Amino acid sequence: MLDVQLLRTDVQAVAKRLSTRGxxxxxxxxxQLEQERKTLQVRTQALQAERNQVSKRIGQAKAKGEDVSAVxxxxxxxxxxxxxxxxxxxxxQGQLDELLSGIPNVPQDDVPIGASEADNVERRRVGTPRAFxxxxxxxxxxxxxxxxxxxxxxxxxxxxxxVVMQGALARLQRALTQFMLDVHTTRHGYTEVYVPYxxxxxxxxxxxxxxxxxxxxxxxxxxxLFLIPTAEVPVTNMVRGEIVPLESLPLKFVAHTPCFRRxxxxxxxxxxxxxxxxxxxxxxxxxxxxPSRSNEALEALLGxxxxxxxxxxxxxxxxxxxxxxxxxxxxxxxxIEVWLPAQNTYREISSCSNFEAFQARRMQARYRSxxxxxxxxxxxxxxxxxxxxxxxxxxxxxxxxxxxxxxxxSLRGYLGGVxxxxxxxxxxxx
RNA sequence: GGAGAGAUGGCCGAGUGGUCGAAGGCGCUCCCCUGCUAAGGGAGUAUAGGGUCAAAAGCUCUAUCGAGGGUUCGAAUCCCUCUCUCUCCGCCA
Numbered sequence: 001m002l003d004v005q006l007l008r009t010d011v012q013a014v015a016k017r018l019s020t021r022g023x024x025x026x027x028x029x030x031x032q033l034e035q036e037r038k039t040l041q042v043r044t045q046a047l048q049a050e051r052n053q054v055s056k057r058i059g060q061a062k063a064k065g066e067d068v069s070a071v072x073x074x075x076x077x078x079x080x081x082x083x084x085x086x087x088x089x090x091x092x093q094g095q096l097d098e099l100l101s102g103i104p105n106v107p108q109d110d111v112p113i114g115a116s117e118a119d120n121v122e123r124r125r126v127g128t129p130r131a132f133x134x135x136x137x138x139x140x141x142x143x144x145x146x147x148x149x150x151x152x153x154x155x156x157x158x159x160x161x162x163v164v165m166q167g168a169l170a171r172l173q174r175a176l177t178q179f180m181l182d183v184h185t186t187r188h189g190y191t192e193v194y195v196p197y198x199x200x201x202x203x204x205x206x207x208x209x210x211x212x213x214x215x216x217x218x219x220x221x222x223x224x225l226f227l228i229p230t231a232e233v234p235v236t237n238m239v240r241g242e243i244v245p246l247e248s249l250p251l252k253f254v255a256h257t258p259c260f261r262r263x264x265x266x267x268x269x270x271x272x273x274x275x276x277x278x279x280x281x282x283x284x285x286x287x288x289x290x291p292s293r294s295n296e297a298l299e300a301l302l303g304x305x306x307x308x309x310x311x312x313x314x315x316x317x318x319x320x321x322x323x324x325x326x327x328x329x330x331x332x333x334x335x336i337e338v339w340l341p342a343q344n345t346y347r348e349i350s351s352c353s354n355f356e357a358f359q360a361r362r363m364q365a366r367y368r369s370x371x372x373x374x375x376x377x378x379x380x381x382x383x384x385x386x387x388x389x390x391x392x393x394x395x396x397x398x399x400x401x402x403x404x405x406x407x408x409x410s411l412r413g414y415l416g417g418v419x420x421x422x423x424x425x426x427x428x429x430x
Numbered sequence: 431g432g433a434g435a436g437a438u439g440g441c442c443g444a445g446u447g448g449u450c451g452a453a454g455g456c457g458c459u460c461c462c463c464u465g466c467u468a469a470g471g472g473a474g475u476a477u478a479g480g481g482u483c484a485a486a487a488g489c490u491c492u493a494u495c496g497a498g499g500g501u502u503c504g505a506a507u508c509c510c511u512c513u514c515u516c517u518c519c520g521c522c523a
Contacts, residue, residue, distance in 0.1 A: 037480095038480080038481090041479085041480055041481090041492085042480070042481065042491095044480095044492080045479095045480065045481085045491055045492045045493090046481095046491080046492095048491085048492060048493085049490095049491055049492070051503070051504080052491095052492090052504080054503065054504085055448070055502095055503050055504035056448075056449060056504080057449095057503095058448075058503055058504070059447095059448030059449060059503095059504070060448080060449060062448070063448075063449080068503085071503080072503060074503090075503050075504095076503085078503075079502095079503080243440095243477090364477095364478090372459090372475095374476095374477075
């Protein structure tokens with residue numbers, strides 16, 4: 001949520017900046033609601049003040065044993081008037097909140113302006129895609145030939161966009177998760193947290209998934225809970241409604257969770273394979289920092305995510321998302337895209353964003369500044385990394401002509417020293 | 431799931447219809463005193479929003495005693511619903 005003060009003082013400038021991301025702010029409506037709000041609030045508060053004063057007088061009079069019927073008659077009219085005024089204010093405030101919570105974050109000045117993915121700006125490429133001397137196959141074929149990846153059964157158990165993995169592949173996913181968590185906790189200074197996978201609506205409002213993106217969520221209506229679409233939701237909401245001491249900053253959390261997404265509106269996209277699933281594993285990095293530090297924190301966080309890819313020796317590139325492609329709550333986002341040889345392209349494997357105070361304002365997540373005043377935190381997060389897609393990248397980039405998959409050296413310790421996953425090894429294992 | 435008890439400021443804790451944003455204590459900040467330390471004295475110490483103002487300061491108003499609703503001229507206090515915590519029983523990983 002944007003600072004309403006900002007809109008009051010310079011709505012034109014805000015609207016202009018929002019238009020760069022394809023959002024048209026209804027200025028007339030905002031100004032009209034603000035006008036109404038102001039009138040109603042002033043009137044309501046004046047009536048409340050009057051009521052309070054009279055009530056106080058009644059109390060004093062009664063204490064002295066005086067007759068209060070005259071004063072009571074005086075306030076008789078107040079009740080209905082106040083009630084009507086309060087109701088009006090509440091209605092307008094509600095409309096204002098609705099308008100406000102539907103406005104996306106304002107992009108930072110250095111975010112490239114553009115309409116879509118096509119206008120994102122590549123920032124750097126790291127690693128060289130491997131040259132294959134045999135026809136590469138995609139991860140689905142790699143996994144199915146090994147007998148370790150099964151979409152048909154998953155569909156029977158559940159429905160489309162789910163997967164069953166077994167044997168060395170299931171273990172490889174677990175190894176990846178462990179590896180990522182270990183790197184972030186021991187080398188990058190994050191505190192590992194374990195969090196709920198079912199969250200309430202307030203948490204989703206806090207990080208900006210609600211009210212706009214209900215369609216993308218799995219919703220357990222009976223229990224008024226939602227399956228998390230990302231660990232960002234429970235982890236960021238750890239500080240909702242809190243005022244954290246300055247000394248505790250920056251807060252750096254890493255969490256491994258499954259993520260659940262309905263993928264409404266993406267029916268034709270990525271229907272094959274594990275790229276787009278209703279359920280996938282992710283290791284998420286979240287930071288809460290002082291406002292002046294959030295941009296350097298974003299660069300650092302991006303580096304932490306990249307560290308996983310370099311350790312796995314997977315080629316990738318970093319792109320700065322343009323205004324039109326950024327997420328609703330973000331002020332600046334970098335995507336990391338990993339090389340997928342079978343698609344002959346780079347695909348998103350991490351998204352690192354600075355939300356500035358946008359989420360913190362919704363959550364009322366604050367810290368006590370050196371001036372002693374509570375101020376809104378800046379929140380950031382990024383995948384470090386999407387485990388499922390990392391698995392895809394390994395299967396494709398590390399595939400061999402004989403159908404086996406080499407295990408990246410940094411993961412071997414997590415797999416009991418196994419160097420290669422092959423059909424034969426699977427057939428002979430205990 | 432059943433029975434009971436509770437939720438007040440950074441913390442402890444008083445407050446069962448009136449001058450209560452809330453006694454008292456602890457903690458914290460500033461000042462004074464004390465040649466160190468200890469002790470003592472004084473002042474201050476929630477959050478959000480509105481109005482005034484170019485802005486800030488200041489002044490002023492409103493809201494908030496777990497959350498939401500209700501009764502009342504007036505609610506921390508009475509009523510209803512919900513959430514959470516604790517104790518006992520049951521069940522369970």
